[in-house]
Amino acid sequence: MAGSIFITGGGSGIGRATAMLFAARGWRIGLGDVRAEGLAATAAMLPNGAQTFVFDVADRAGWDKPLAAFAAGGGIDVVFNNAGVAAGGIFTQMAPAAIERTIAINLTGVVHGAHAAWPYLRDSGGCLLNTASAAGIYGTAGAAVYSATKGGVRGLTEALDGEWAADGIRVRSLMPGFIDTPLLDGGVTGTNRNIREQVRAAGLEFTPVETVAEMAWRAVHGDTLHTVVGPTAKRMRFAARWMPGALRRQMRRRTG
Secondary structure (H helix, E strand, O other), rough: OEEEEEEEOOHHHHHHHHHHHHHHOOOOOEEOOOHHHHHHHHOOOOOOOOOOEEEOOOHHHHHHHHHHHHOOOOOOOOEEEOOOOEEEEEHOOOOOHHHEEEEHHHHHHHHHHHHHHHHHHHHHOEEEEOOOHHHHHHOOOHHHHHHHHHHHHHHHHHHHHOOOOOOOOOOEEEEEEEEEOOHHHOOEEOOEEEEHHHHHHHOOOOOHHHHHHHHHHHHHOOOOOEEOHHHHHHHHHHHHHHOHHHHHHHHHHHHO
């Protein structure tokens, strides 16, 4: 049965692909992003358009009007906490402003989104879906701050899964590996490469963004707490569970 989903980071990448998939299956779409042009482009791709809202997820007060306006059209069944930024490079070489921005969007923004979404999801018996990462499975050398934020998202998801069960709210996360989105165009501190170039140099693969959207659909409709997406994420999960020593040595070789 069709429902309604509010997606942050809806102006590109995973957010756009997820909006397109849910819209194709008859869902009403709400989109949030800091870029109006990206939101307009995504809405134009949907069969029935979308309600769009320009706001910063790191601003707790900024969440209230968009969610209230979208809920007025028929409630909210899913809030997809998807907005994020990629930040790579040696930790000690990262600028404090870059560290603060990464934490504000990737972790604080997800916390704020969950807090703002709760009354709507309680009313609908809905689902909170958070975008975590393979970097939240085991801390990734060369992406310490990013790993910290995504590990935080994983912990928040697990905690709220426990707290909100009595409210009839399902809480889920996506844990993708490397997805070919504009986030990979970001620079890596201490190198002349962007993240995309670093991934290719390491011989790792990209998972199509459409695959992530399909896994988001399954996460919302299934019972799995953490949905791991892509070969890199699956290898990370296996190594963290069964070969933690080897994984630790691999991370040390990255920057040793």
